[in-house]
Amino acid sequence: MTKLSLRDRYERIAPFYDLLDAPFEQKRYRALRPLLFEGLHGAILDAGVGTGRNIAYYPDGVRVTGVDQSPAMLARARQRALEARRDVDLRLMDVTRLDFPDDSFDAAVASFLFCVLPADSQVAALRELRRVVRPGGTLRLLEYVRPTGALRNFIARLWAPWMAWAYGAGFDRQTEAHLRELGLEVVESRYVVDDLVKMIVVRL
Numbered sequence: 140m141t142k143l144s145l146r147d148r149y150e151r152i153a154p155f156y157d158l159l160d161a162p163f164e165q166k167r168y169r170a171l172r173p174l175l176f177e178g179l180h181g182a183i184l185d186a187g188v189g190t191g192r193n194i195a196y197y198p199d200g201v202r203v204t205g206v207d208q209s210p211a212m213l214a215r216a217r218q219r220a221l222e223a224r225r226d227v228d229l230r231l232m233d234v235t236r237l238d239f240p241d242d243s244f245d246a247a248v249a250s251f252l253f254c255v256l257p258a259d260s261q262v263a264a265l266r267e268l269r270r271v272v273r274p275g276g277t278l279r280l281l282e283y284v285r286p287t288g289a290l291r292n293f294i295a296r297l298w299a300p301w302m303a304w305a306y307g308a309g310f311d312r313q314t315e316a317h318l319r320e321l322g323l324e325v326v327e328s329r330y331v332v333d334d335l336v337k338m339i340v341v342r343l
């Protein structure tokens with residue numbers, strides 16, 4: 140059986156993505172998304188923009204560019220931007236090969252992208268984000284991690300096969316280790332949902 144690429148996985152799930160995610164969006168994500176944008180201004184990159192779930196939380200006055208490698212996810216983000224009457228520059232692009240000049244953005248955010256990106260793409264993606272955000276700019280990540288508590292870890296193990304099949308996601312990505320490898324300055328790393336979801340803030 141051929142292994143589905145990450146892009147094909149999102150092409151497959153795009154029509155159902157918002158529906159499947161709705162309970163999590165209501166209970167969990169909508170309280171977290173504003174944290175990604177608090178105090179940001181200027182030009183912002185939303186990496187792995189998906190169906191545009193962050194759009195409702197973009198601060199007034201910022202210029203946002205969203206990139207995603209799945210045309211079907213991007214199409215839904217376009218629809219969402221239209222409905223919200225937000226002018227968002229949405230582009231089909233791989234975060235490991237960004238088609239922007241150096242220092243194009245003041246900040247980059249990514250929600251639930253690095254828990255999806257395979258291990259061998261993590262460093263390339265972080266390098267690209269560092270390249271396109273100006274020195275002194277900010278990178279904010281919202282990501283699932285492997286829970287340390289026994290019960291949540293057990294539940295995460297039950298969920299893992301579905302997460303991997305549907306979203307290509309996992310709880311074992313080593314994003315913080317990659318940030319350290321690249322010598323990037325992590326100014327904040329804290330759990331925002333139990334010991335399951337982390338907010339990571341990096342100064343570039």
Ligand SMILES: C[S@@+](CC[C@H](N)C(=O)[O-])C[C@H]1O[C@@H](n2cnc3c(N)ncnc32)[C@H](O)[C@@H]1O
Nearest residue numbers: 149187188189192207208209212233234250251
């Ligand atoms: C779990 S979804 C999260 C979407 C959105 N950020 C959110 O918070 O709802 C991950 C998204 O990352 C995108 N993605 C995965 N790998 C990517 C890559 N290499 N370049 C750009 N986008 C990618 C997927 O297509 C998908 O839309």
